[in-house]
Amino acid sequence: MMRARGGVAVAAVVLVAVSGCKAADTGASGPEETSGAKGSALAAVDSLTVKGRAPKTGYSRERFGSAWADTDSNSCDTRDDILKRDLKNVTFTDGDCKVASGELEPDRYSGKDVTYKRGSSLVDIDHLVALSDAWQKGAKYWDAGKRIALANDPLNLWAVGASANRSKGDGDTATWVPPAKSIRCAYVAAQVAVKKKYDLWVTAAEKAAMQKVLTACPSEKLPTGGNPTEAPARFHAR
Numbered sequence: 001m002m003r004a005r006g007g008v009a010v011a012a013v014v015l016v017a018v019s020g021c022k023a024a025d026t027g028a029s030g031p032e033e034t035s036g037a038k039g040s041a042l043a044a045v046d047s048l049t050v051k052g053r054a055p056k057t058g059y060s061r062e063r064f065g066s067a068w069a070d071t072d073s074n075s076c077d078t079r080d081d082i083l084k085r086d087l088k089n090v091t092f093t094d095g096d097c098k099v100a101s102g103e104l105e106p107d108r109y110s111g112k113d114v115t116y117k118r119g120s121s122l123v124d125i126d127h128l129v130a131l132s133d134a135w136q137k138g139a140k141y142w143d144a145g146k147r148i149a150l151a152n153d154p155l156n157l158w159a160v161g162a163s164a165n166r167s168k169g170d171g172d173t174a175t176w177v178p179p180a181k182s183i184r185c186a187y188v189a190a191q192v193a194v195k196k197k198y199d200l201w202v203t204a205a206e207k208a209a210m211q212k213v214l215t216a217c218p219s220e221k222l223p224t225g226g227n228p229t230e231a232p233a234r235f236h237a238r
Helices: 008-018 041-045 078-086 131-136 144-151 162-168 181-197 204-214
Strands: 088-092 099-104 114-117 123-127 157-161
Touching (some): 041 181, 041 204, 078 099, 078 123, 078 157, 099 157, 123 162, 131 144, 157 162, 181 204
Antiparallel strands (some): 088 099, 123 157
């Protein structure tokens, strides 16, 4: 929801920590082999701009608008849209908008089943590219409409178990990947897709970590879709 540190030894530890897709354990070459199939997430990594992290100065959640704005104008807020998409056995408080309960079977981050009940804190909606990470890698310079769009774009949002998610903080791929190894390729691919769609840059350590994970799954598709990169003009942010 981020931080490259100097030193060759530290970089090596980080790259080992983020690997985890199956091919990584069967002799996949190192991150220097970065070519991927056309349309793959690995191929897309090379299109990302590499720059240093900008200061976090000026960041606040409010710079990305009010939480869970209905930017797609379907009369349901973004949080409920994602819960409906990602949970199984969904029930509603009334109608078909406010989600009352459901199941993550399993939670993508931990691999465990998690029950959602409205009002509890066992399920979070995670910004795959954390908003503060985005702020330090380009979003600081955007207009409000683009920041609001990022904060509510389904391409950048997963319903996940709160426990694993809160260990992430505002980490990028260089500092955090999900505990469940089976989801790491899809998780990193989604981060690449969001950063490419919104022209966010990556740090050198982050790019290397993305390549390390995706080299183990070079055919992992780059996700597409989501909402437009500009929210409707009726939405405002500080």
